[in-house]
Amino acid sequence: MSLFAIVRDAIDPRTLEAAVWSEACGAVTMFLGVVRERASDGRPVTGLVYEAHEAMALTEFAEIAHEIGQKYPGVRVGIVHRIGELRVGEIAVAVCAASPHRPAAFDACRYAIDEVKARASIWKNERYADGTGEWVSN
Amino acid sequence: MRELLGEGEFELVVPDGATLVDCWEALRARNRKIDALASATRIARNGRVAALLDERVAEGDEIALLPPVGGG
Numbered sequence: 001m002s003l004f005a006i007v008r009d010a011i012d013p014r015t016l017e018a019a020v021w022s023e024a025c026g027a028v029t030m031f032l033g034v035v036r037e038r039a040s041d042g043r044p045v046t047g048l049v050y051e052a053h054e055a056m057a058l059t060e061f062a063e064i065a066h067e068i069g070q071k072y073p074g075v076r077v078g079i080v081h082r083i084g085e086l087r088v089g090e091i092a093v094a095v096c097a098a099s100p101h102r103p104a105a106f107d108a109c110r111y112a113i114d115e116v117k118a119r120a121s122i123w124k125n126e127r128y129a130d131g132t133g134e135w136v137s138n
Numbered sequence: 139m140r141e142l143l144g145e146g147e148f149e150l151v152v153p154d155g156a157t158l159v160d161c162w163e164a165l166r167a168r169n170r171k172i173d174a175l176a177s178a179t180r181i182a183r184n185g186r187v188a189a190l191l192d193e194r195v196a197e198g199d200e201i202a203l204l205p206p207v208g209g210g
Contacts, residue, residue, distance in 0.1 A: 033210045053202060081210075093209065118207070119207060122207055123205065137205070138208055
C-alpha cells in the first residue's frame with residue numbers, strides 16, 4: 001500500500017502500519033478518525049459522505065509528511081483517507097507514524113492528523129436521520 | 139457550493155490574457171449567488187492554491203473553488 005492514499009473502500013489500519021514500519025522503528029502510533037453517531041451540535045448522524053480533490057489531497061499529504069521528516073528526523077508517516085459514503089463506526093481516516101522512539105511517534109501522528117484536518121482538500125457532508133445533509137468544515 | 143450554484147464542473151470561457159480575477163467575474167456573471175461564497179473560498183489553478191488572483195489562465199486550466207475543508 002502507498003503511504004498516501006485516497007480510497008473508496010474500508011481502510012485496513014494494519015496494512016498501513018506494515019507500509020510505514022521499518023526495522024529501525026520501535027514505536028508505532030496510529031490515529032483513526034471514525035464516524036460517530038452525533039454531530040457537534042448533538043444531532044443524530046446516520047453517516048458521512050466525503051469528497052476530495054484527490055490530486056490536491058495527495059500532494060497535501062506528501063507535504064505534511066515532508067514537514068514531519070524535517071521536524072522529527074527518522075519518523076515516517078502514512079496517511080489514508082476514505083471518501084464516499086461512510087456509516088457510523090467506519091474509519092474515515094488513518095494516520096500512522098513509526099519512529100525509533102515513542103515521543104516522536106506520538107508527536108508526528110498528532111501533527112499529521114491536525115494538519116490533514118486543517119488543510120487537506122477533503123469535504124464532509126453530514127447525513128441526518130431526517131434525510132437531510134449539511135457540508136461541515138473543521 | 140455545488141448545491142448553491144446548481145452545477146459542479148463546467149467549462150468557463152474567458153478572453154485571452156484573462157486572470158483568475160476575470161474568471162471569478164465570469165463566474166459571477168453566470169451566477170450571482172457565488173457572492174455568498176467569496177469570503178470563504180480559495181481558488182486553485184491546476185491543483186495549486188493561488189496566492190494572488192492576478193495569475194493568468196490558459197486554455198485547459200482546471201480552476202477549482204475550494205470551500206473550507208472538512209476532512210478527518
